[in-house]
Amino acid sequence: MAKRDYYDVLGIARGASADEIKKAYRTKAKELHPDRNADNPDAEAQFKEANEAYEVLKDAEKKAAYDRFGHAAFEGGMGGGGGRPGGFGGNQGDFASAFSDVFDDLFGDFMGGRGGGRGRAARGADLRYNLRVSLEEAYSGLQKTINVPTSVSCSSCSGSGAEGGAEPQTCPTCSGMGKVRAQQGFFTVERTCPTCGGLGQIIKNPCKACAGQGRVHKDRALSVNIPAGVETGTRIRLAGEGEAGMRGGPSGDLYIFIEVTKHDLFERENTNLFCRVPVSMTTAALGGDIEVPTIDGGRSRVKIPAGSQSGRQMRLRSKGMPALRGGPAGDMFIELAVETPVNLTSRQKDLLREFEALSEDNNPESKSFFSSVKTFWDSMKG
Known part of the structure; x- marks a missing residue:
């Protein structure tokens, strides 16, 4: 029985592009796969026929030979494999390879996108920046400009990595998949393509400014909004402000970690503030009024009851720190420290x-x- 034309097998016209051939094959392979056609005894033969056609048409050299000589290009030893395209001694390897392709299509999205690296560029790394602020700045919030050493998109090649901004080319080793497969018995072992590093594309003429990376190292000034109420350990995320991706890939994120420095007058506990205030022995004994500082830079008058002892606390409501995510402000607690006089006459x-x-x-x-x-x-x- 004469072999069918490979283009007819895949249902495509002569002159179809590599992407069109691949798309047609995958559609055909899913349609004819034996596991999905248990009631069709011809499905396996048709599946192998589609796989044989694809093995020829996906290879530029084999496709050119087939377009010129037809099936005769692989007969009489021209194919090196007893009449089977590509020099295979049988269809077991073709079947396993095709099954792996179909598995990727059927389950790739569910399993996290195993389908390869065509058109996929590497995402940039996330960055961390440690920022110190004073307690007063944490109280009021502020707009601060920081300098972040990072990688930014190369302006010479517009992030493509190619000289003059030319488009990257499909990797010939993995055909743009970003992964290569090797047959070991019945199993197919898949690994990252060594030629393109899993990107699925190569740069023929790398950009001289970035050496084909699509990004260059540079210090970048960023304006950061520090909200009122931050405390040590607060993390602020700036999406897309991290390291630029390779060859036009998405940028990572920038995480700013806040550290509030120690204050000379106030100690902080969540939103509450504590201030230790010295009072004279006579004031503590007789009572009186004193002025204490507040974190907003103001003053509050506090009445000291007669007979107050060291360690006594008094509360100034809502004079503490603002809550970071809304809610009432904290309180300020005054702790008395009764002083013993020195250097007496x-x-x-x-x-x-x-x-x-x-x-x-x-x-x-x-x-x-x-x-x-x-x-x-x-x-x-x-």
């Missing part, structure tokens, strides 16, 4: 001794403590 010492003599009932905490100490010692003696 003789007159001051005499007055304090006189005061001490009159203060037997004015120190309730001391009285309670030493009463407990006496009880402890007595119990130890017993």
